Amino acid sequence: MGNDKSVTIAVLGGTGNEGGGLALRWAHRGYPVIVGSRSAERAQEAANGMNATLGREALRGLDNVAAASEADIVVLAVPYAAQRSTVEEVKEKLAGKILVDVTVPLVPPKVSRVQLPEGGSAVEAIQKLLGDGVRVVSAFQNISAHHLTHLDEEIECDVLVCADDSEAAEQVVGLTRAIGLCAWNAGPLCNSVVAEGLTSILIGLNRRYKVPGTGIRITGIPTGQE
Amino acid sequence: MGNDKSVTIAVLGGTGNEGGGLALRWAHRGYPVIVGSRSAERAQEAANGMNATLGREALRGLDNVAAASEADIVVLAVPYAAQRSTVEEVKEKLAGKILVDVTVPLVPPKVSRVQLPEGGSAVEAIQKLLGDGVRVVSAFQNISAHHLTHLDEEIECDVLVCADDSEAAEQVVGLTRAIGLCAWNAGPLCNSVVAEGLTSILIGLNRRYKVPGTGIRITGIPTGQE
Numbered sequence: 132m133g134n135d136k137s138v139t140i141a142v143l144g145g146t147g148n149e150g151g152g153l154a155l156r157w158a159h160r161g162y163p164v165i166v167g168s169r170s171a172e173r174a175q176e177a178a179n180g181m182n183a184t185l186g187r188e189a190l191r192g193l194d195n196v197a198a199a200s201e202a203d204i205v206v207l208a209v210p211y212a213a214q215r216s217t218v219e220e221v222k223e224k225l226a227g228k229i230l231v232d233v234t235v236p237l238v239p240p241k242v243s244r245v246q247l248p249e250g251g252s253a254v255e256a257i258q259k260l261l262g263d264g265v266r267v268v269s270a271f272q273n274i275s276a277h278h279l280t281h282l283d284e285e286i287e288c289d290v291l292v293c294a295d296d297s298e299a300a301e302q303v304v305g306l307t308r309a310i311g312l313c314a315w316n317a318g319p320l321c322n323s324v325v326a327e328g329l330t331s332i333l334i335g336l337n338r339r340y341k342v343p344g345t346g347i348r349i350t351g352i353p354t355g356q357e
Numbered sequence: 358m359g360n361d362k363s364v365t366i367a368v369l370g371g372t373g374n375e376g377g378g379l380a381l382r383w384a385h386r387g388y389p390v391i392v393g394s395r396s397a398e399r400a401q402e403a404a405n406g407m408n409a410t411l412g413r414e415a416l417r418g419l420d421n422v423a424a425a426s427e428a429d430i431v432v433l434a435v436p437y438a439a440q441r442s443t444v445e446e447v448k449e450k451l452a453g454k455i456l457v458d459v460t461v462p463l464v465p466p467k468v469s470r471v472q473l474p475e476g477g478s479a480v481e482a483i484q485k486l487l488g489d490g491v492r493v494v495s496a497f498q499n500i501s502a503h504h505l506t507h508l509d510e511e512i513e514c515d516v517l518v519c520a521d522d523s524e525a526a527e528q529v530v531g532l533t534r535a536i537g538l539c540a541w542n543a544g545p546l547c548n549s550v551v552a553e554g555l556t557s558i559l560i561g562l563n564r565r566y567k568v569p570g571t572g573i574r575i576t577g578i579p580t581g582q583e
């Protein structure tokens with residue numbers, strides 16, 4: 132499914148930097164993409180901007196509920212404070228689908244300090260809320276939005292993909308590789324605590340070294356063996 | 358201090374693979390190193406073996422308490438199950454020193470599943486136990502013992518160093534770079550939850566790809582700017 136370009140991807144929070152960057156990259160590679168937002172109008176504006184960048188009508192904008200309803204795979208890229216309420220809002224539209232959660236549980240102003248939610252990762256609470264009928268996958272927490280939006284830039288950051296359903300994990304690994312990123316199946320959903328927390332460490336390094344977007348690479352796996 | 362080779366380093370659990378690899382590397386670079394173990398005899402045997410590898414009397418072996426007592430910097434590289442008891446045993450000898458904790462809170466048999474201790478990281482419990490008189494630093498969790506013991510091998514894994522005392526963190530960054538590893542100040546001690554958990558993800562990748570030791574690299578910081 133990762134390379135099946137008939138799959139429609141909705142990015143909730145696609146008007147933000149991280150969600151917008153992902154939406155743009157998938158559209159650029161030929162996937163039908165829906166930008167979701169609380170406001171259908173702002174979603175369409177964002178989609179229009181990206182279509183202008185790409186020079187074709189590759190994206191459209193809808194409110195989050197409609198976007199989730201029309202998509203095969205739903206990506207959640209909203210701020211941590213809006214994570215739970217957004218999922219509750221679209222819950223009925225997710226049955227049988229994969230939800231890819233990009234949420235990083237940052238607690239401003241100390242965003243370079245790892246502050247985990249009660250119980251570990253932010254994504255596990257969402258899987259619990261949705262139950263077994265939705266396959267929740269965690270991914271993309273460490274990818275700098277700065278890099279995503281520069282389409283021609285090679286992104287020097289690997290993606291850790293965590294899920295309890297390994298088939299869903301492999302689909303998201305495929306969708307990630309489709310936009311030129313190196314992705315790894317990093318194990319069960321609870322392992323997402325590492326990917327979520329790592330973002331705070333990277334933000335700290337960005338500040339210390341005055342760079343726009345540090346990242347991580349997995350080493351020790353021979354090329355071609357992935 | 359990181360480059361001051363008069364500093365004596367004790368590695369508690371230096372008879373194990375990870376601790377032994379670190380001890381060997383520091384001794385190889387000219388630091389006076391003490392191998393610590395519950396048994397002084399086994400510690401001396403391990404030290405003898407490493408001295409034979411190096412071709413000179415660079416290490417000696419002592420029981421953990423004597424090793425901690427004689428060292429300037431104490432490295433704790435024991436299994437998670439022995440972490441707390443070892444620290445309690447040597448506590449009186451650590452006053453005013455830096456304790457570098459290498460502990461990974463693995464819970465066999467599910468070692469590729471991130472299973473964090475109550476409250477977050479394993480190292481924070483040790484800092485709490487020791488109080489403000491000991492500067493606890495977390496480091497080396499992600500370095501494969503396999504790579505450490507091959508002295509001529511370049512290790513393709515960066516070290517995340519976490520500490521609440523930033524001067525202590527910088528000293529450990531220096532000691533890490535002294536053995537040819539790339540090290541980063543990754544922020545406060547609580548951020549160690551990421552380094553500790555990451556080891557489970559790397560163990561999972563080792564198994565999946567049948568390789569001896571995956572690792573991580575931090576990207577996005579220009580060479581020479583570290």
